[in-house]
Amino acid sequence: xxxxxxxxxALFRKPISSILTLATLFIAFLLFGMLNSVxxxxxxxxxxxxxxxxxxxxxxxIIDDIPLNYQNRIQEVPGVELVAHRSWFGGxxxxxxxxxxxxxxxxxxxxxxxxEYKLPPDQVEAFINTRTGAIIGREVADxxxxxxxxxxxxxxxxxxNKDNGPWEFDLVxxxxxxxDTVDTNQMFINFEFFxxxxxxxxxxxxxxxxxxxxxxxxxxxxxxxxAIFANSNDETKTTTExxxxxxxxxxxxxxxxxxxxxxxxxxxxxxxxxxNTMAQAIRERIPEFAILKTIGFSNMHILWxxxxxxxxxxxxxxxxxxxxxxxxxxxxxxxIPFFDSVEMTPLxxxxxVVLALLLGIVVGLPPALRAMRLNIVNxxxxxxx
Amino acid sequence: xxxxxxxxxxxxxxxxxxxxxxxxxxxxxxxxxxxxxxxFMGPSGSGKTTLLNLIGGLDSPTVGSISIAxxxxxxxxxxxxxxxxxxxxxxxxxxxxxxxxxxxQKNVELPLxxxxxxxxxxxxxxxxxxxxxGLEDRANHRPRELSGGQxxxxxxxxxxxxxxxxxVCDEPTGDLDRTTADEILELLQLLNRxxxxxxxxxxxxxxxxxxxxxxxxxDKGRLTGQQES
Numbered sequence: 063x064x065x066x067x068x069x070x071x072a073l074f075r076k077p078i079s080s081i082l083t084l085a086t087l088f089i090a091f092l093l094f095g096m097l098n099s100v101x102x103x104x105x106x107x108x109x110x111x112x113x114x115x116x117x118x119x120x121x122x123x124i125i126d127d128i129p130l131n132y133q134n135r136i137q138e139v140p141g142v143e144l145v146a147h148r149s150w151f152g153g154x155x156x157x158x159x160x161x162x163x164x165x166x167x168x169x170x171x172x173x174x175x176x177x178e179y180k181l182p183p184d185q186v187e188a189f190i191n192t193r194t195g196a197i198i199g200r201e202v203a204d205x206x207x208x209x210x211x212x213x214x215x216x217x218x219x220x221x222x223n224k225d226n227g228p229w230e231f232d233l234v235x236x237x238x239x240x241x242d243t244v245d246t247n248q249m250f251i252n253f254e255f256f257x258x259x260x261x262x263x264x265x266x267x268x269x270x271x272x273x274x275x276x277x278x279x280x281x282x283x284x285x286x287x288x289a290i291f292a293n294s295n296d297e298t299k300t301t302t303e304x305x306x307x308x309x310x311x312x313x314x315x316x317x318x319x320x321x322x323x324x325x326x327x328x329x330x331x332x333x334x335x336x337x338n339t340m341a342q343a344i345r346e347r348i349p350e351f352a353i354l355k356t357i358g359f360s361n362m363h364i365l366w367x368x369x370x371x372x373x374x375x376x377x378x379x380x381x382x383x384x385x386x387x388x389x390x391x392x393x394x395x396x397x398i399p400f401f402d403s404v405e406m407t408p409l410x411x412x413x414x415v416v417l418a419l420l421l422g423i424v425v426g427l428p429p430a431l432r433a434m435r436l437n438i439v440n441x442x443x444x445x446x447x
Numbered sequence: 448x449x450x451x452x453x454x455x456x457x458x459x460x461x462x463x464x465x466x467x468x469x470x471x472x473x474x475x476x477x478x479x480x481x482x483x484x485x486x487f488m489g490p491s492g493s494g495k496t497t498l499l500n501l502i503g504g505l506d507s508p509t510v511g512s513i514s515i516a517x518x519x520x521x522x523x524x525x526x527x528x529x530x531x532x533x534x535x536x537x538x539x540x541x542x543x544x545x546x547x548x549x550x551x552q553k554n555v556e557l558p559l560x561x562x563x564x565x566x567x568x569x570x571x572x573x574x575x576x577x578x579x580x581g582l583e584d585r586a587n588h589r590p591r592e593l594s595g596g597q598x599x600x601x602x603x604x605x606x607x608x609x610x611x612x613x614x615v616c617d618e619p620t621g622d623l624d625r626t627t628a629d630e631i632l633e634l635l636q637l638l639n640r641x642x643x644x645x646x647x648x649x650x651x652x653x654x655x656x657x658x659x660x661x662x663x664x665x666d667k668g669r670l671t672g673q674q675e676s
Contacts, residue, residue: 358558361525361526
């Protein structure tokens with residue numbers, strides 16, 4: 063700590079240059095915080111999916127339907143315990159800024175397959191028995207201040223109803239989860255009402271969710287299901303829920319790859335920029351390091367002082383950048399679909415700080431070694447402070 | 448004759464330039480008493496600064512031995528020399544060599560960063576050193592806010608702040624006008640007489656050398672004469 067004033071003073075000896083470098087670092091870590099949070103939000107949903115669930119989806123595209131009557135034949139496959147289904151509803155609640163996903167589902171079977179969605183028994187009963195019933199997750203309820211008994215109008219954008227008007231659902235339950243990774247930014251609608259009241263597509267569903275009794279036979283069961291529908295008009299592709307989520311994410315674009323590519327480009331640029339700034343700063347201060355060595359600072363002192371400067375500079379850009387990312391992320395919620403489940407986790411902070419430390423060392427090491435190795439007599443002879 | 452502080456025996460120093468060896472000092476023998484004020488004079492390239500660097504532990508002799516207060520400094524490693532310099536030698540240079548980013552007080556504190564002193568002790572010691580050189584009221588000024596003479600006084604304060612026995616001064620008045628130079632030389636005399644510092648000074652200026660007790664003359668790397676002031 064006693065060298066801190068020396069390091070701090072050196073860092074800001076050229077204020078404009080330092081402020082510009084810090085601004086660059088700030089933006090880089092702001093991007094890191096936001097993009098890495100998005101990337102983690104996607105991978106988190108994938109990593110924590112159930113291992114005893116299979117998804118039966120249309121073989122060629124996620125926008126196709128599968129006939130509802132496949133359900134009974136899937137149910138007959140040995141090892142299949144329970145079958146439910148869900149379809150993408152889309153639509154708009156209030157405005158596009160209020161995004162949450164909406165799914166018509168068969169209430170009883172769906173809640174059996176997904177025991178992680180917790181709601182009181184009377185609300186489960188109400189959902190099963192109310193044709194226009196819907197349940198929403200805690201996050202949706204809190205954000206929109208909704209209570210059981212409210213009516214939720216949804217303006218359709220895919221599934222027009224027979225009255226060509228908005229859909230209206232009765233809110234009969236609000237689900238929570240003990241597990242933080244379960245998405246409560248969703249709404250589930252009674253499929254029966256949806257199927258009867260839509261203008262077209264009756265008897266079709268988006269995907270089947272299959273709970274299996276023997277997770278060790280996953281591949282075998284998946285193959286058997288797909289074999290039943292092979293060569294039909296609606297062939298299926300059965301995968302684990304985790305693989306399906308991954309595939310779904312990949313259809314939106316390989317998020318991880320895109321994020322990593324952007325961040326790599328950003329940090330490579332920073333490496334060059336900051337590395338050049340540091341090297342220039344050290345070159346200009348050779349006589350200062352010579353005088354420090356003259357009065358007794360050892361080679362290791364010099365090495366640590368320069369490395370500390372480098373690490374401190376990058377941390378000064380990193381920490382405000384990450385904090386600002388945390389402040390900005392909520393502003394994108396509701397504006398950009400899928401941003402609702404994005405948050406700055408402690409892991410993003412840890413990754414950011416570790417990255418800053420590594421960058422600081424990589425950028426600072428070459429000039430630090432140069433300063434450390436300089437010969438006092440030569441340096442004093444060639445330069446005058 | 449007083450106690451011998453510095454004993455230089457059979458010292459030679461040469462530098463390598465490509466395949467060539469360039470001798471700078473040859474066959475040098477010298478004893479300097481504790482509390483002496485000695486000036487080195489001679490033409491450019493005579494080896495004055497090289498000799499001062501060897502005595503100050505900034506460089507090592509090619510052959511020969513240098514003993515200072517009983518310590519064989521020619522046998523010390525670079526790391527050991529750095530520690531030895533921090534405790535035993537104060538340096539004053541022609542161009543002051545202050546760190547422009549630090550205030551006078553922080554510049555003076557620099558050698559104390561290598562000690563275990565607390566922040567307040569370091570500050571107190573730095574202010575005392577600035578008081579000795581008459582600049583206590585300029586403690587918070589940066590070098591660019593000081594005159595050349597004031598900068599050199601700060602450099603002297605930095606040299607004495609850790610209370611070394613030896614002050615090594617390379618052309619300390621080379622960049623100053625006559626009046627300011629005389630003030631600096633009087634300050635060095637004060638440190639020598641009142642505070643018992645052994646002062647070694649390289650200079651081209653005979654008037655500066657007059658402030659020393661003795662002047663040694665070098666030419667082509669050899670001692671060629673001595674004169675009492």
